[in-house]
Amino acid sequence: DTGVSQDPRHKITKRGQNVTFRCDPISEHNRLYWYRQTLGQGPEFLTYFQNEAQLEKSRLLSDRFSAERPKGSFSTLEIQRTEQGDSAMYLCASSLALAEGDEQFFGPGTRLTVL
Amino acid sequence: AQTVTQSQPEMSVQEAETVTLSCTYDTSENNYYLFWYKQPPSRQMILVIRQEAYKQQNATENRFSVNFQKAAKSFSLKISDSQLGDTAMYFCAFMMRTGGGADGLTFGKGTHLIIQP
Numbered sequence: 001d002t003g004v005s006q007d008p009r010h011k012i013t014k015r016g017q018n019v020t021f022r023c024d025p026i027s028e029h030n031r032l033y034w035y036r037q038t039l040g041q042g043p044e045f046l047t048y049f050q051n052e053a054q055l056e057k058s059r060l061l062s063d064r065f066s067a068e069r070p071k072g073s074f075s076t077l078e079i080q081r082t083e084q085g086d087s088a089m090y091l092c093a094s095s096l097a098l099a100e101g102d103e104q105f106f107g108p109g110t111r112l113t114v115l
Numbered sequence: 116a117q118t119v120t121q122s123q124p125e126m127s128v129q130e131a132e133t134v135t136l137s138c139t140y141d142t143s144e145n146n147y148y149l150f151w152y153k154q155p156p157s158r159q160m161i162l163v164i165r166q167e168a169y170k171q172q173n174a175t176e177n178r179f180s181v182n183f184q185k186a187a188k189s190f191s192l193k194i195s196d197s198q199l200g201d202t203a204m205y206f207c208a209f210m211m212r213t214g215g216g217a218d219g220l221t222f223g224k225g226t227h228l229i230i231q232p
Binding site: 003004033035040041042043044045046047048056058091103104105106107108109 | 165208
């Protein structure tokens with residue numbers, strides 16, 4: 001098992017364009033999380049899936065953001081009509097969640113730069 | 116809403132010294148989890164140590180231990196015999212116990228720990 005992977009690692013886009021990021025969790029993990037981390041800050045929770053169901057969305061997740069997890073495996077995070085304020089590191093994490101409070105394993109992140 | 120505060124943006128100690136990183140949090144909940152995560156430069160975040168709020172005993176993991184003061188809402192991390200590889204950003208994080216519902220982490224802003232040779 002190679003851990004949580006994210007693709008791409010870096011993305012540069014122009015304001016107004018749409019971008020999509022992919023996260024592949026650890027294979028047996030049923031929970032998947034998306035976070036956003038801006039420079040000098042800790043990660044901020046965006047959304048959470050248990051299997052294919054999206055169970056929680058932060059108020060940070062505006063209507064330009066959408067996340068999916070078809071078939072409960074990989075997940076995608078799409079940002080439409082990107083703005084400069086969307087520039088950040090987008091982190092994905094997964095957990096097995098045999099019990100609450102289980103460790104979340106983080107991926108390397110996708111660094112988005114909006115010009 | 117929960118908040119996590121790390122009041123030390125940066126700390127620097129000599130190798131082999133002991134260092135303590137501070138974390139306070141605010142919540143009205145009684146059941147929750149607290150974590151310390153480490154984010155080395157250009158590498159992914161990894162869990163250092165975890166504490167269940169209902170446990171009075173402080174968690175320890177080798178050179179890492181916590182001082183959990185529930186009444187004071189304080190959760191500090193002590194690193195003993197610090198090593199060069201401990202250089203990283205350290206984030207304190209809170210997770211509410213929801214009975215199986217959403218359990219995203221709430222992070223502090225982090226402390227940049229530098230271990231000097």
